């Protein structure tokens with residue numbers, strides 16, 4: 071392994087790359103990514119699409135327990151050779167879309183393949199039973215913009231953003247990958263907001279459904295079904311009652327849901343199965 075532990079595409083022994091994989095070729099960016107996830111030796115971290123280890127290697131040096139998931143058997147072999155000296159890294163030949171997610175609290179640090187970004191985010195962020203705590207990801211620029219927009223464009227992203235802080239850290243120009251892709255990427259961080267609360271999650275889903283059913287209608291109409299005084303309720307929770315429902319920050323809906331979950335006079339329908347499961 072090179073002294074800095076980074077895995078650039080090897081020039082002397084080229085790896086077949088028929089699928090046009092874009093390897094990260096900027097060690098500084100991999101370091102920043104790992105640093106932004108605050109990884110400590112007690113963490114369990116998954117690197118999805120580990121490739122030749124550009125991110126796995128700096129992750130290994132944190133001393134955390136690392137699961138490096140990679141679908142391509144050629145990369146799996148190269149990765150195993152390269153990281154053989156690290157007892158804290160397990161290279162797992164698997165598809166990120168079906169790999170069994172850890173049951174205990176975990177973090178993800180990865181440059182995830184563009185083609186599976188949505189499927190992976192759905193597995194990590196949608197189920198209330200997901201044990202994901204935080205993530206630092208390299209994703210396609212447009213995807214990062216959609217996820218971190220102040221006004222989520224649909225119910226699914228609002229559900230993610232209400233329970234996780236989704237922050238666009240910086241743009242990563244295409245030239246930092248080899249071969250360079252057509253579009254730029256982004257460093258995106260994900261952090262769970264507060265502790266999971268089953269009843270508050272049910273309240274949140276009900277509120278978001280109401281808000282995104284008529285996204286341009288004032289927020290007060292979205293909460294009218296509760297049978298509480300909408301103006302007073304929203305104002306007391308820092309939400310402008312006249313604001314279009316879909317422009318209310320997802321974190322504000324989450325705070326309102328926690329407040330309402332304490333109201334024993336209200337009953338919340340169970341979550342759909344896809345939102346309850348643990349993504350496994």
Ligand SMILES: C[S@@+](CC[C@H](N)C(=O)[O-])C[C@H]1O[C@@H](n2cnc3c(N)ncnc32)[C@H](O)[C@@H]1O
Pocket residue numbers: 091092093094095118119120121122123124125139140141142145164165166167180181182183184186
């Ligand atoms: C963008 S490259 C990133 C490689 C490496 N992490 C890096 O930063 O240089 C994506 C990697 O994901 C792998 N991959 C693609 N689809 C996958 C899937 N469904 N499950 C697991 N790995 C996948 C590819 O083989 C490739 O190694």
